[in-house]
Amino acid sequence: MSKYWSATTKKLTPYVPGEQPKLTKLVKLNTNENPYPPSPRAVAAMQAELGTDGAALRLYPDPNADRLKEAVAAFFAAHGVTPAHVFVGNGSDEVLAHAFQGLLKHERPILFPDITYSFYPVYCGLYGVDYNQVALDGDFAIVADDYRQPSARKPGGIIFPNPNAPTGRLLPLAEVERIVAGNPDSVVVVDEAYIDFAGDDIPTAIALVAKYPNLLVVHTLSKSRSLAGLRVGYAVGQPELIEGLERVKNSFNSYPLDRLAISGAVAALEDVAHFDATRQAVIKSREALVAEMAKLGFETLPSAANFIFARHPQHDAGTLAAALRERSIIVRHFKSPRIEQFLRITIGTDEQCMALLAALREIL
Numbered sequence: 001m002s003k004y005w006s007a008t009t010k011k012l013t014p015y016v017p018g019e020q021p022k023l024t025k026l027v028k029l030n031t032n033e034n035p036y037p038p039s040p041r042a043v044a045a046m047q048a049e050l051g052t053d054g055a056a057l058r059l060y061p062d063p064n065a066d067r068l069k070e071a072v073a074a075f076f077a078a079h080g081v082t083p084a085h086v087f088v089g090n091g092s093d094e095v096l097a098h099a100f101q102g103l104l105k106h107e108r109p110i111l112f113p114d115i116t117y118s119f120y121p122v123y124c125g126l127y128g129v130d131y132n133q134v135a136l137d138g139d140f141a142i143v144a145d146d147y148r149q150p151s152a153r154k155p156g157g158i159i160f161p162n163p164n165a166p167t168g169r170l171l172p173l174a175e176v177e178r179i180v181a182g183n184p185d186s187v188v189v190v191d192e193a194y195i196d197f198a199g200d201d202i203p204t205a206i207a208l209v210a211k212y213p214n215l216l217v218v219h220t221l222s223k224s225r226s227l228a229g230l231r232v233g234y235a236v237g238q239p240e241l242i243e244g245l246e247r248v249k250n251s252f253n254s255y256p257l258d259r260l261a262i263s264g265a266v267a268a269l270e271d272v273a274h275f276d277a278t279r280q281a282v283i284k285s286r287e288a289l290v291a292e293m294a295k296l297g298f299e300t301l302p303s304a305a306n307f308i309f310a311r312h313p314q315h316d317a318g319t320l321a322a323a324l325r326e327r328s329i330i331v332r333h334f335k336s337p338r339i340e341q342f343l344r345i346t347i348g349t350d351e352q353c354m355a356l357l358a359a360l361r362e363i364l
């Protein structure tokens with residue numbers, strides 16, 4: 001605490017990201033990164049942008065990242081998405097931050113699940129947004145009807161991840177639609193960081209954007225496209241919502257995406273074959289890992305993400321996490337009510353999953 005800090009800064013409770021250890025020998029299953037490399041076409045595009053002397057970096061990037069908006073629109077063209085429906089930012093965390101400030105900050109409290117992405121309350125603190133938490137049911141599922149409010153008590157907005165984090169549970173698209181349709185006066189933000197791992201046909205709420213002016217769907221290239229280090233995220237919504245986000249962005253940072261990020265992200269979105277191959281590999285490993293964990297007595301929530309949320313009826317989660325760490329494997333343990341007996345484990349390569357299982361067998 002310093003006398004030089006503003007009153008706002010003194011009151012902040014910042015987000016604590018999962019550990020990014022400096023040691024390289026660890027099996028890192030704690031922050032939901034993709035274990036496979038990004039598209040080689042993305043790497044080549046970034047190398048081409050850099051050139052031999054890096055001269056392109058003398059110049060500012062395109063402030064609107066038009067090429068990237070076009071690539072996102074092309075990827076979702078079947079849903080009627082055009083560049084005017086797309087907002088891009090420096091990681092989806094930045095896109096979410098602008099949504100909190102620009103679309104969710106209203107007189108009434110916003111709603112989000114009691115167990116969810118822990119950045120949401122942090123943004124509420126930063127931007128002065130009131131919130132109420134809506135409890136997941138006994139099976140850790142979101143209940144759409146719990147978000148229906150009488151019009152006199154309409155929420156300032158609604159946000160939830162789908163699949164939810166850290167549970168991994170998917171809310172079927174029809175239930176997402178019930179929440180959006182049931183709250184026509186509030187913006188509903190669906191944070192789909194993990195939706196690409198939900199199955200062959202991706203049940204994205206982008207399919208509903210043309211129908212609902214109050215829906216904003218947020219995606220990231222950090223998970224399913226293996227580009228967490230590049231920092232690229234985007235939102236898809238009707239042009240009025242996107243315009244609101246552009247107003248906030250252009251009052252904050254005109255150039256959130258650098259030249260390398262724009263070229264790498266465009267090429268990654270165009271490489272559909274690589275995207276499909278890696279997400280299918282992760283899904284396959286997830287199903288195999290869940291089956292093997294069950295043999296060890298673990299109970300795993302049904303996961304549609306690139307991580308699982310599991311507990312062992314006879315073993316304390318904190319003790320297990322510490323024992324794994326001693327064996328150079330890091331997983332995430334949240335010391336929060338209702339979930340303190342769960343471990344969140346990122347799906348690694350099959351080799352990493354095998355190392356995890358071997359360590360668990362030894363510990364148990």
Ligand SMILES: *Cc1c(COP(=O)(O)O)cnc(C)c1O
Nearest residue numbers: 091092093117161193220222233
């Ligand atoms: C990882 C994650 C994000 C942030 O992704 P970035 O694009 O890397 O900022 C957003 N929401 C949820 C639920 C996540 O798990």
